Amino acid sequence: MGLLSIAIWLPIAFGTVLLALGRDERAGTVRALSLVGAVASLAVTLPLVAGFDNGTAAMQFVEKMPWIERFNVHYHLGIDGLSMWFIPLTAFITVIVVIAGWEVITERVAQYHGAFLILSGLMIGVFAALDGLLFYVFFEATLIPMYIIIGVWGGPRRVYAAFKFFLYTLLGSLLMLVALVFLYFKSGGSFDILAWHKLPLALPTQALLFFAFFAAFSVKVPMWPVHTWLPDAHVEAPTGGSVVLAAIMLKLGAYGFLRFSMPIAPDAARAYDWVIITLSIVAVVYIGLVALVQLDMKKLVAYSSVAHMGFVTLGFFIFNELGVAGGIVQMISHGFVSGAMFLCIGVLYDRVHSRDIAAYGGVVNTMPKFATLAVFFAMANCGLPGTAGFVGEWMVILGTVKVNFWIAALAATTLVFGAAYTLWMVKRVYFGDVANDDVRTLADINAREMLALGLLAAATLYMGLHPKPFTDAMNASVAELLRHVALSKLP
Numbered sequence: 001m002g003l004l005s006i007a008i009w010l011p012i013a014f015g016t017v018l019l020a021l022g023r024d025e026r027a028g029t030v031r032a033l034s035l036v037g038a039v040a041s042l043a044v045t046l047p048l049v050a051g052f053d054n055g056t057a058a059m060q061f062v063e064k065m066p067w068i069e070r071f072n073v074h075y076h077l078g079i080d081g082l083s084m085w086f087i088p089l090t091a092f093i094t095v096i097v098v099i100a101g102w103e104v105i106t107e108r109v110a111q112y113h114g115a116f117l118i119l120s121g122l123m124i125g126v127f128a129a130l131d132g133l134l135f136y137v138f139f140e141a142t143l144i145p146m147y148i149i150i151g152v153w154g155g156p157r158r159v160y161a162a163f164k165f166f167l168y169t170l171l172g173s174l175l176m177l178v179a180l181v182f183l184y185f186k187s188g189g190s191f192d193i194l195a196w197h198k199l200p201l202a203l204p205t206q207a208l209l210f211f212a213f214f215a216a217f218s219v220k221v222p223m224w225p226v227h228t229w230l231p232d233a234h235v236e237a238p239t240g241g242s243v244v245l246a247a248i249m250l251k252l253g254a255y256g257f258l259r260f261s262m263p264i265a266p267d268a269a270r271a272y273d274w275v276i277i278t279l280s281i282v283a284v285v286y287i288g289l290v291a292l293v294q295l296d297m298k299k300l301v302a303y304s305s306v307a308h309m310g311f312v313t314l315g316f317f318i319f320n321e322l323g324v325a326g327g328i329v330q331m332i333s334h335g336f337v338s339g340a341m342f343l344c345i346g347v348l349y350d351r352v353h354s355r356d357i358a359a360y361g362g363v364v365n366t367m368p369k370f371a372t373l374a375v376f377f378a379m380a381n382c383g384l385p386g387t388a389g390f391v392g393e394w395m396v397i398l399g400t401v402k403v404n405f406w407i408a409a410l411a412a413t414t415l416v417f418g419a420a421y422t423l424w425m426v427k428r429v430y431f432g433d434v435a436n437d438d439v440r441t442l443a444d445i446n447a448r449e450m451l452a453l454g455l456l457a458a459a460t461l462y463m464g465l466h467p468k469p470f471t472d473a474m475n476a477s478v479a480e481l482l483r484h485v486a487l488s489k490l491p
Contacts, residue, residue: 326395
């Protein structure tokens with residue numbers, strides 16, 4: 001068992017132990033054990049970062065052994081520059097979620113923390129899987145803990161939101177399963193994803209595969225117009241659920257485009273790039289305008305996530321190194337910033353029990369430490385230079401300018417709309433006079449909340465000021481992916 005297996009199964013093992021503990025009388029033990037499990041899982045991912053060779057596009061830390069021998073299915077793991085950073089990101093966000101829910105969750109504490117640890121392991125499995133069936137198992141299995149998290153610890157309409165989330169993402173994945181089975185037979189009975197990259201497929205076949213994968217990954221991102229499940233899921237989910245959903249789960253779909261759609265169907269990806277680019281621009285412009293009229297803080301940040309993820313898919317399908325690398329950087333930075341934004345909303349909701357922007361005003365007067373951090377994350381969400389939110393968006397815009405100036409100009413409007421809806425919320429929630437008695441009696445954040453937000457602030461600032469370690473790791477793999485797509489030209 002190598003590092004990747006430990007990174008996957010260690011949090012799942014801790015989560016299973018927590019489920020066995022079960023009772024709320026042991027809540028203190030459960031919380032401590034969940035933190036130990038989350039920190040240990042993060043520690044396991046650090047050697048992956050330290051030992052990663054930036055100079056090669058080959059898979060690293062590879063593990064392969066038979067799983068279902070009759071059908072030539074393997075337990076096959078490995079990472080490259082396209083996937084490496086998402087494994088420590090997943091483990092890091094899990095630590096934040098455990099700290100954030102320390103005092104807030106008082107019922108079914110073991111099940112809550114257990115669900116997040118199991119979900120963490122499953123999501124790492126998605127990023128590490130190199131066998132098609134193994135990928136599908138991990139990809140679909142992530143639905144179960146998140147469905148439970150929303151359905152059990154969510155808001156008043158949690159059952160509706162959980163069902164909508166589950167059905168949208170499950171139905172989208174069924175066509176992907178058909179595509180995986182087709183590729184299995186087409187490759188002579190193999191689920192090896194890397195072998196699928198080399199299959200000589202005619203354009204009509206590639207087109208069918210491309211749109212089958214698109215059905216699964218576009219819902220997960222989510223792209224317009226299949227994004228409607230996301231605001232409902234975010235609004236009803238507990239704070240930890242919203243953080244993981246925005247920071248990690250949306251990235252599973254975007255990662256799927258890199259691992260499946262582009263390398264397996266490269267000609268179709270180029271032929272239908274206009275579809276993805278159009279939907280991405282709609283997400284950036286239209287959803288940015290939708291975010292402007294939101295009165296609920298969670299809905300505003302949820303729509304903001306759709307707009308920011310539009311930048312990711314735009315970067316991928318302009319087919320140059322700046323764009324693809326910028327899209328991946330945007331995925332990582334969005335994990336830090338959107339997770340922090342939802343965490344800030346959770347801090348306020350825990351005290352006032354309202355997500356309405358109108359319920360606040362003048363929070364800086366009673367919570368100065370918290371307001372400082374919240375405004376910092378809001379600036380990062382706007383794409384302020386020096387923060388993680390700026391780097392990926394700027395790279396995608398620069399890459400898009402090389403392809404089409406007008407598309408880049410439309411994409412750049414997200415910087416205007418993002419500033420508009422984010423600053424609109426900041427002005428009404430944090431600044432001005434104290435609006436009501438609820439705000440007047442607020443207590444500033446405690447050490448636990450400061451730790452969670454402080455870690456995210458440090459990550460956001462570090463990535464904004466020094467993005468080189470992130471881009472260095474992905475450059476070779478991005479170049480190889482684009483070389484593969486460019487070389488695969490049908491006559």
